Amino acid sequence: MKPNRTLNIILTTYVILIFVFIFSPIIFSMIFSFNSQRFPTIPLGHFSTEWYQKILADPDVWDAARNSLIVSSCTAVIATLLGFCTAYSDYRYNFRFKGPYLALILLPPTIPLIIMALAMLAWFSKIGMSGQIYSIVIAHSVLTAPFAMAVIRLRLSQMDPDLEAAAWNLGGSEWATMRHVIIPFCKPAIFSGLFLTAAVSFDEFAVSWFVSGLNKTLPVLILEIVQGNIDPQVNAIGTFVFLISMTLVVLAQIFFASRQMKSF
Amino acid sequence: MPINNGQSIKLYALTWRLPIIIWQFFFFVGPVLFMVSMSFFLVKNYRMTEAFEFINWYKMLSRGYFWDSYKYTIFISMVSTVCAMSLAFPAAFTLAFTASETTRRWAIFLLIIPFFTSYLVRTFSWFVILSESGVVNAVLGYIGLGPYTMLNTHFGTLVGYMTLTLPLVVILQTVTMSNIDKTLIEAARNLGCKPFATIWQVIIPLSKTGLIIAAIFCFILSFGDFVAPFYLGGSQETTLPILILDTTKSGQQWPRAAVVAIMMMATLFAIAFTGIALAYRKRKGA
Numbered sequence: 001m002k003p004n005r006t007l008n009i010i011l012t013t014y015v016i017l018i019f020v021f022i023f024s025p026i027i028f029s030m031i032f033s034f035n036s037q038r039f040p041t042i043p044l045g046h047f048s049t050e051w052y053q054k055i056l057a058d059p060d061v062w063d064a065a066r067n068s069l070i071v072s073s074c075t076a077v078i079a080t081l082l083g084f085c086t087a088y089s090d091y092r093y094n095f096r097f098k099g100p101y102l103a104l105i106l107l108p109p110t111i112p113l114i115i116m117a118l119a120m121l122a123w124f125s126k127i128g129m130s131g132q133i134y135s136i137v138i139a140h141s142v143l144t145a146p147f148a149m150a151v152i153r154l155r156l157s158q159m160d161p162d163l164e165a166a167a168w169n170l171g172g173s174e175w176a177t178m179r180h181v182i183i184p185f186c187k188p189a190i191f192s193g194l195f196l197t198a199a200v201s202f203d204e205f206a207v208s209w210f211v212s213g214l215n216k217t218l219p220v221l222i223l224e225i226v227q228g229n230i231d232p233q234v235n236a237i238g239t240f241v242f243l244i245s246m247t248l249v250v251l252a253q254i255f256f257a258s259r260q261m262k263s264f
Numbered sequence: 265m266p267i268n269n270g271q272s273i274k275l276y277a278l279t280w281r282l283p284i285i286i287w288q289f290f291f292f293v294g295p296v297l298f299m300v301s302m303s304f305f306l307v308k309n310y311r312m313t314e315a316f317e318f319i320n321w322y323k324m325l326s327r328g329y330f331w332d333s334y335k336y337t338i339f340i341s342m343v344s345t346v347c348a349m350s351l352a353f354p355a356a357f358t359l360a361f362t363a364s365e366t367t368r369r370w371a372i373f374l375l376i377i378p379f380f381t382s383y384l385v386r387t388f389s390w391f392v393i394l395s396e397s398g399v400v401n402a403v404l405g406y407i408g409l410g411p412y413t414m415l416n417t418h419f420g421t422l423v424g425y426m427t428l429t430l431p432l433v434v435i436l437q438t439v440t441m442s443n444i445d446k447t448l449i450e451a452a453r454n455l456g457c458k459p460f461a462t463i464w465q466v467i468i469p470l471s472k473t474g475l476i477i478a479a480i481f482c483f484i485l486s487f488g489d490f491v492a493p494f495y496l497g498g499s500q501e502t503t504l505p506i507l508i509l510d511t512t513k514s515g516q517q518w519p520r521a522a523v524v525a526i527m528m529m530a531t532l533f534a535i536a537f538t539g540i541a542l543a544y545r546k547r548k549g550a
Contacts (some may be wrong), residue, residue, distance in 0.1 A: 012362075015363075023374075025385075025386040026385075032389075039397065082284050088280045089280045092280070104289075112488020112505065114508050118521055118525050119298065119299040120291075121512070126298060138291050141291075142291050203382055222384055235389075238385035241385055245380070245382055249377045253373055
């Protein structure tokens with residue numbers, strides 16, 4: 001199609017406006033985190049690192065940051081491991097009940113988080129595992145494994161189907177083939193899965209809030225601070241959370257895209 | 265090397281297949297089934313006792329406030345879906361048809377970032393931006409307008425929903441439309457089809473499946489979100505997620521919250537199945 005020039009300009013402006021809408025909260029939050037005013041608006045006050053000093057001096061923030069770090073890194077490892085196993089099973093085998101098998105892993109993200117939060121809270125209290133850091137890790141692994149599975153499955157579908165068979169013909173056992181052929185081939189996707197699941201876990205607040213008990217993560221801390229009042233400290237914590245999770249998603253995408261370059 | 269067809273191959277296959285089955289049964293199927301059975305439990309003196317009574321179902325479903333909130337949640341999620349789908353369409357259309365391959369890749373790369381990150385902080389940021397003396401009203405003030413009350417309104421809630429859903433909807437629409445065979449569009453143009461008619465009669469029917477899936481995701485996300493109606497909508501109208509939150513956190517009435525959750529899941533399944541059936545239905549007389 002060849003729309004005329006004016007139309008083209010209008011459409012391009014529209015796309016830019018949509019991006020402005022999507023990214024302005026992130027940008028404003030970053031600007032306001034360095035702004036001296038108690039109530040952030042324009043015109044801006046002067047440059048200040050007051051809010052950062054405040055959060056750095058707050059032991060709650062340090063505790064939450066430590067919890068978040070533990071939760072997201074443990075979640076990433078478990079979710080990616082589960083995702084890899086499922087992706088490989090789906091790639092390699094056809095078996096009975098494969099549909100329900102895949103549904104079992106792919107369904108959790110389609111269920112609203114508040115419902116998963118309630119279900120997890122009730123179940124963990126029932127089996128005596130509630131209020132621990134590992135409860136958040138377990139819940140997050142269920143929620144994020146599908147993302148790792150999807151990323152790794154896409155990578156596997158780019159593998160030459162004869163490659164595995166060729167390795168067996170050359171005398172490699174299935175285990176050796178897995179170690180020397182399949183895992184190296186999936187490496188970029190595995191890293192991508194690790195970063196992506198870490199990012200989602202680092203940002204998740206609903207389930208964490210319900211099951212965490214006293215072990216708050218950063219998003220839960222933010223949720224509790226913002227209840228009812230505007231506190232510029234949130235912008236500082238928020239900027240920190242943005243930077244970490246955005247870096248993780250960018251890394252995930254870079255590793256995911258690198259599949260095209262590093263083909264076998 | 266001895267070829268061992270029996271045991272070791274089975275072991276190998278099971279090693280990859282079993283972990284997720286065990287894990288998900290314990291930590292996904294278990295919680296969901298327990299929540300369903302919990303809806304029949306009793307609460308006495310703030311303690312939950314296992315039972316099989318329909319009292320929670322009766323108490324929730326006979327209350328007017330439950331159905332008010334049910335209707336409102338469906339209504340506002342539908343409005344959110346219509347808004348997101350129509351706001352995203354021109355952008356996705358541009359990215360799919362007039363932008364270059366590189367621009368499209370970059371756009372999707374950028375949109376994936378907010379989809380996966382920091383919804384909570386972005387909502388809080390809107391809270392500051394939209395408030396009575398916030399950035400939007402300050403800018404409008406320069407040109408002599410306002411101040412407008414945007415928080416604690418439907419508008420505020422919708423801004424929150426758009427923050428949540430728009431990145432995903434733009435991505436899905438762009439991907440769907442850029443997969444359309446461009447020669448079909450050229451054919452329509454050559455046969456004298458006007459631009460808007462091309463959109464309605466060629467592009468939308470060809471991308472129907474993807475568009476419906478985008479709409480379903482948008483609906484599910486809005487339907488289940490408590491942050492936007494709570495912080496930006498000021499919980500003036502209670503949505504079902506807020507009802508779950510209140511019932512669980514302050515009321516300690518987990519069984520009743522479970523009733524609400526099950527009603528939500530049933531509704532979402534019904535809508536998702538209807539949508540998917542529509543999406544994959546063969547076009548009549550094609």
